[in-house]
Amino acid sequence: MTPQKRKSALIIVLLILSLFLTLYSFQKSSQYSTLQKVFQDEKADLEKELDEIIKDYTDVVVRKKRISKRLQVELGKMQNLRDSIKNLRVDNYNLIRKYRKKIASLERENKKLFIRVDSLNTANDQLTQDNLVANEILKQKETINVALTKKFKKLEVKQKDLEAKVAIGGIIKTSPVKVIAMKERSSGKLTSTSRSSRTDAFKVNFDLLENPITNAGDKSVYIQIIDENKKVVAPKGITNLKDGGKIQYTDSVEVNYNNDRLSLVSLVLVNRDDINKGKYTISTFIDGVYTGNTTLKLR
Incomplete structure (x- = not known):
């Protein structure tokens, strides 16, 4: 190439x-x-x-x-x-x-x-739902509790009213109190008098009236006699009243009360030298409750 x-x-x-x-x-x-x-x-x-x-x-x-x-x-x-x-x-x-x-x-x-x-x-959704249900139940219970509380208070008021009515109804009432000033004769017999200087005793007479509500049994009856100067005549002692007060009494009597009418007579002996002219007030009390009074005027 x-x-x-x-x-x-x-x-x-x-x-x-x-x-x-x-x-x-x-x-x-x-x-x-x-x-x-x-x-x-x-x-x-x-x-x-x-x-x-x-x-x-x-x-x-x-x-x-x-x-x-x-x-x-x-x-x-x-x-x-x-x-x-x-x-x-x-x-x-x-x-x-x-x-x-x-x-x-x-x-x-x-x-x-x-x-x-x-x-x-x-x-979490279930807990939320459960919480809502629980809250609703609590609200319902609270509503029921409030309603029951109101009802209970009303019942308490009614109970107290009833107790008060029962207490009032259970008070033993008395017939009008009758009082006579008495003088002693030489024979020893007592007769009525209107003179203070001759008064040797006070005769107090009244009845405990029928009461089917009160409890039967022994009852303490107190009689108080005071003069115009609020001085207790022939005092025998002091007793407490249910209202919290106290009284000095002239005479006391224990009776057995069976809810039926019961007559009671008290003879209170006094020293005529201690009895002055004027008005005397005689009050009665049964088991610490005042039941009535009357007056007597001596010359």
């Missing part, structure tokens, strides 16, 4: 080689662009998935304070993973699969936690 032909053949080979390199470079550039686009798409998809999961976790953290600590830990993991994906370069394409696995693991954990959140929500 002549030198001219070798030169021509070399040029042709170089041209073919140059064309091949150009085509190869173009092909590699095209593959790289495609790979870069796929990488960017994958990277964007991963970031989008993580952003959605992070948003769900953030919402739950805000709503559920009781488990927020656990959720915040998981949220921190996802945020770190998202930041790592953002910093990926094209030459780290093989890490995409690794991050895919991590995201799948996080999604499983996410599902478990959300199931727990739903369970807590259900329990």
Whole structure:
């Protein structure tokens, strides 16, 4: 082969080689662009998935304070993973699969936690409902208690009124009290007198009236005679009254009362030297309750 032909053949080979390199470079550039686009798409998809999961976790953290600590830990993991994906370069394409696995693991954990959140929500809703029912029951009981308290107070008032009426009804009343001043004759016989200077005794006569309400049995009857100066005549002692007061009495008699009418006579002996002119008041008391009085005037 002549030198001219070798030169021509070399040029042709170089041209073919140059064309091949150009085509190869173009092909590699095209593959790289495609790979870069796929990488960017994958990277964007991963970031989008993580952003959605992070948003769900953030919402739950805000709503559920009781488990927020656990959720915040998981949220921190996802945020770190998202930041790592953002910093990926094209030459780290093989890490995409690794991050895919991590995201799948996080999604499983996410599902478990959300199931727990739903369970807590259900329990909380039930507790809220139970609380509402309990409050309603308490309100009803309070209303019933208030009504019963009012009714009890009314019954107390009625009871006291009834007790007062029974107490009043149980008081033994007496017939009008009759009193006669008596003088003693030389024979020892007592006859009536109107003169104070001749009075040796007071004869007091009255009846305990019938009362079926009061308790039968022994009753203490007290007679008090006082002059115009409120001085008790021939005092024998002091007794207490049911109203809290006290009286000094002239005579006392114990009787057995059987709810029927009972006549009573008291003869009160006095020293005629102690009896002055004027009006005398004779009062009667049965079991510490005042029952009536009468007056007698002596000349």
